[in-house]
Amino acid sequence: MSTRHPPKSILLTGITGALGSWLAKAAISSGARVCALVRGSATDGRRRAGQSLGVTGIASTDLLDTVAGDILLPGVAAPEHLPQDLDLIVHCAACTEFRDDASRQTHQTNVDGVRHTLEVATERRVPFVHVSTAYVAGRRTGRVLENELDTEQTFNNDYERTKFEGERLVHEWSRQTGLRAIVLRPSIVAGDWHTGRALRFNTFYDMMHALDVIGPASGERLCIQAEPSATKNVIPVDYFAEVAWRIIQHGEPGTYHIVHSNPITLGRLREIFSELFNLQNVKLVRQSEFKRLRLNHAERICHRVMSPYRPYMNEPEPEFDTSATDAALAGSGVMAPPIDLAWFARLLTYARQVNWHGAAQPPSKPSSGGDEVIEYFETFLPNKIGRSLLPDLRRLSARIGIVMREDCSRHWALDVHEGVLRTISTNGMRTDCRFEIDRRTFLEIVTARMTPQAAFFERRVELSGDVAVGLKSAAIMAQFFKRFPFNPSRS
Amino acid sequence: MQASQVIEESLRLGEFGRLSGVLHYPPEASPTCAVLLCSPHPNFAGDMDNNVIRSLARRLSEEFIVLRFDYRGVGASEIALPQGESVFDYWDQVEQTRDYAGALEDTRDAADALYRLSDALPMVAVGYSFGSVTGLTAAMSDTRFIGAVGIAPPYLRIAFDFLARCPKPCLMLSGDADFVYDANTAATLAAIGGGNLHLEQLAGMDHFFRGQESLLAERVVSFAGGIMAGPGRL
Numbered sequence: 172m173s174t175r176h177p178p179k180s181i182l183l184t185g186i187t188g189a190l191g192s193w194l195a196k197a198a199i200s201s202g203a204r205v206c207a208l209v210r211g212s213a214t215d216g217r218r219r220a221g222q223s224l225g226v227t228g229i230a231s232t233d234l235l236d237t238v239a240g241d242i243l244l245p246g247v248a249a250p251e252h253l254p255q256d257l258d259l260i261v262h263c264a265a266c267t268e269f270r271d272d273a274s275r276q277t278h279q280t281n282v283d284g285v286r287h288t289l290e291v292a293t294e295r296r297v298p299f300v301h302v303s304t305a306y307v308a309g310r311r312t313g314r315v316l317e318n319e320l321d322t323e324q325t326f327n328n329d330y331e332r333t334k335f336e337g338e339r340l341v342h343e344w345s346r347q348t349g350l351r352a353i354v355l356r357p358s359i360v361a362g363d364w365h366t367g368r369a370l371r372f373n374t375f376y377d378m379m380h381a382l383d384v385i386g387p388a389s390g391e392r393l394c395i396q397a398e399p400s401a402t403k404n405v406i407p408v409d410y411f412a413e414v415a416w417r418i419i420q421h422g423e424p425g426t427y428h429i430v431h432s433n434p435i436t437l438g439r440l441r442e443i444f445s446e447l448f449n450l451q452n453v454k455l456v457r458q459s460e461f462k463r464l465r466l467n468h469a470e471r472i473c474h475r476v477m478s479p480y481r482p483y484m485n486e487p488e489p490e491f492d493t494s495a496t497d498a499a500l501a502g503s504g505v506m507a508p509p510i511d512l513a514w515f516a517r518l519l520t521y522a523r524q525v526n527w528h529g530a531a532q533p534p535s536k537p538s539s540g541g542d543e544v545i546e547y548f549e550t551f552l553p554n555k556i557g558r559s560l561l562p563d564l565r566r567l568s569a570r571i572g573i574v575m576r577e578d579c580s581r582h583w584a585l586d587v588h589e590g591v592l593r594t595i596s597t598n599g600m601r602t603d604c605r606f607e608i609d610r611r612t613f614l615e616i617v618t619a620r621m622t623p624q625a626a627f628f629e630r631r632v633e634l635s636g637d638v639a640v641g642l643k644s645a646a647i648m649a650q651f652f653k654r655f656p657f658n659p660s661r662s
Numbered sequence: 663m664q665a666s667q668v669i670e671e672s673l674r675l676g677e678f679g680r681l682s683g684v685l686h687y688p689p690e691a692s693p694t695c696a697v698l699l700c701s702p703h704p705n706f707a708g709d710m711d712n713n714v715i716r717s718l719a720r721r722l723s724e725e726f727i728v729l730r731f732d733y734r735g736v737g738a739s740e741i742a743l744p745q746g747e748s749v750f751d752y753w754d755q756v757e758q759t760r761d762y763a764g765a766l767e768d769t770r771d772a773a774d775a776l777y778r779l780s781d782a783l784p785m786v787a788v789g790y791s792f793g794s795v796t797g798l799t800a801a802m803s804d805t806r807f808i809g810a811v812g813i814a815p816p817y818l819r820i821a822f823d824f825l826a827r828c829p830k831p832c833l834m835l836s837g838d839a840d841f842v843y844d845a846n847t848a849a850t851l852a853a854i855g856g857g858n859l860h861l862e863q864l865a866g867m868d869h870f871f872r873g874q875e876s877l878l879a880e881r882v883v884s885f886a887g888g889i890m891a892g893p894g895r896l
C-alpha cells in the first residue's frame with residue numbers, strides 16, 4: 172500500500188457502523204469501489220448500506236456494491252459473491268458494547284469476526300486494514316507506543332480485551348502469511364465535525380441524552396462521579412476517516428494511533444455540557460466523596476447511565492504516541508479540529524433530529540420543490556450554531572418554533588441561549604413561542620427582502636405562545652437575517 | 663383632502679441630530695394642530711415604521727402636521743453604548759428596570775422639534791403600546807400639549823397613575839383581546855382619572871390591530887379633532 176498503488180476495490184465490513192460508514196465515504200470520494208459486507212437479505216442489505224452512506228452526505232453513488240454475508244460465519248460470505256478484483260479488505264465491524272451481559276456477543280464479533288474476515292484476506296492474498304481501538308491499552312497509564320500491544324496490561328471491560336485479542340490475531344496473521352496489515356487505533360469517535368451527524372450514539376452521547384431528558388432544573392445540584400482533570404480523547408468521525416484513508420493510501424504497514432493531540436478534560440466537558448443544557452449547578456465529584464452523597468433523582472439517572480463508562484471517568488487516560496501517524500500525515504496539513512462547545516452543539520442538534528437512535532436519515536437534497544427551506548435549516552443555519560446571533564447580544568434566551576403553514580410536519584425549533592444559537596431541533600422540543608409561516612414569506616424573510624415584523628403586520632406570519640418573547644425574537648432575527656442573508660444558489 | 667397630497671420629509675432631530683424622524687404635513691392646508699407619534703418598545707417590533715404608527719401618520723397628516731421618530735439606537739437614530747453592550751440588551755434593560763429616562767428624553771426632543779417645525783402649534787401626543795408611556799408622560803407635563811391618546815397601553819406592566827386627575831383630554835384605547843390589557847388597572851384608572859380621561863375598549867381587536875389600522879386611525883382623528891373643537895366635543 173503506497174502512493175503508487177492506491178486501492179481501487181475494497182471489501183469493507185461495518186458500513187452500517189459509526190466508523191465504517193465514514194470510511195466508505197472517504198474511499199468512494201477518492202474513486203475507490205467499495206463492496207460492503209452486510210447482513211440480511213441482499214435487498215435489505217443494499218438499503219441499509221445506502222442509508223448509512225447517506226447519513227455521511229453521499230446520497231447516491233455507483234461505487235457502492237453490497238454482498239450478503241456475516242463476519243460471524245467462517246469465510247464471511249459465499250466466495251463467488253465476493254468481488255473478484257479485490258485490492259484490500261478494511262475491517263471495521265465490531266461490537267462496542269460495554270455491558271457485562273454482552274460478553275459473548277462481544278467476543279464473537281471482535282475476535283471470531285476478525286478471524287473469519289482474515290480468512291478471506293488469506294484466500295485472496297490481499298492486505299488487511301484492521302480498525303482496532305486506542306483502548307487496547309486497557310488500564311495502562313503513561314505513554315503508549317504505537318508498536319506496543321501486549322505489555323501484560325489488564326482491561327476495564329470485555330470490549331477492550333476482545334479488541335486486544337482481535338488486533339493480536341491481525342499481527343499474527345501478518346507474520347504468518349507475509350501479507351501486509353495496517354492497524355488503526357482510533358480514540359473515542361463522535362459525530363462529524365462540520366455537520367454533527369453520526370450513526371451511533373454511545374459513550375458521552377449517553378450522558379448528553381440523559382442531560383437532555385433531565386432538562387435544566389432550576390439550580391438543583393447535579394453531582395457526577397468523575398475526576399475533573401482526567402482527559403477524554405475524542406475525535407470527530409470525519410477526522411478519523413480522513414486520517415485513516417490517508418494512512419491506507421500513503422502509509423506503510425504498521426499500527427497507527429488516530430487520536431487528538433489535545434484531549435479535552437472532564438472539567439472542560441462539564442463546562443460545555445453546563446452551557447449546552449443550561450445547567451447551573453453541575454459538579455464533578457471524586458469517587459470517595461461521591462460515595463457519601465445522597466443522590467437526587469437526576470443524579471441517580473446520570474449515575475446509572477454512566478455506569479459502563481465509570482472506569483473512564485475516574486482514572487487518567489494514557490498518552491498515545493502518534494509517531495507513525497504523524498509521519499503518514501507529514502505535509503498533508505491535516506489536523507484535528509478543536510473539541511469545543513460549537514461542535515458539541517452540532518452533535519446535540521443532530522442527535523435530537525434523529526431522536527437519539529441513529530435512524531439513518533440521509534441529508535435532504537435541495538430541489539426546486541420548496542426544499543430551500545430544508546436547505547436553510549439543515550445546511551445554512553447549522554453553520555451559525557455556537558455563534559452569537561448579533562454582536563454583544565446576551566439578553567435573549569428563548570426557544571423559537573417555526574412551522575411551515577403548507578405542511579405542519581415541517582417544523583423546527585431554535586434554541587437560543589444568551590444570544591447564542593445553540594441547537595436546531597426537529598423533534599418537537601417545547602418552545603416559548605411559535606411562528607407559523609408560508610414558504611414564500613419564509614424565503615423572503617431569510618433572504619432579507621422582508622423583515623419578520625413587516626410580515627407579521629401583513630398577517631403573513633402568525634405568532635402564538637409567549638407573544639413578548641416572540642416579538643423580541645423577531646426583532647433580533649430581523650437583524651440576523653440582514654447580517655446573514657440566505658442565498659439558496661450558493662449554500 | 664387626498665392622502666397623496668401629504669408630504670413626507672425625513673429629518674434629524676435632537677442634539678446634534680442624533681435622532682431620526684419623518685415629518686408629514688398637508689402643504690395645501692393650514693393645520694391647526696401638530697401630532698407627535700410615539701412608537702412601541704424597540705424590542706417588541708417597535709419603530710416608526712410599525713403598522714399602527716404608519717397608518718396613524720398617513721391618516722392624521724391629512725389634517726394635521728405629524729412627526730414620527732425612532733428612539734435612540736433604533737433605525738438611524740444614534741445611541742452611545744458602553745463597549746460590549748448591544749442595542750437589544752440596552753432596551754431589554756430599559757424594559758426590566760423601567761428606567762425610561764432615555765426614551766423620555768428622546769420624546770421631549772421630538773416634541774421640541776415638532777413645536778418648532780409647526781411654528782408653535784398646539785400638540786397632541788399619540789403613543790402606541792410603550793409609546794403611550796412616553797407620549798402621555800411628555801404630554802401631561804408639558805403645557806405645549808393640549809391632549810393625548812394612548813393606544814394599547816400596557817396596563818399589565820404600567821399603572822399609569824400619573825394620569826390621576828388627568829389635567830387635559832386623554833383617550834386610552836385598548837383592544838378587547840389585547841394581551842397587555844388588565845381590567846383592574848383600567849378600572850382603577852377610570853376611577854382616578856377624572857373627567858378628562860376617557861377609556862375605551864375596541865371590540866375584536868388585539869394588541870396589533872392588523873387589518874384594523876384604519877378604524878383605529880379614524881377614532882384617533884375624531885378625538886384629536888374634538889380636542890381642537892373645544893370642551894364638550896370629545
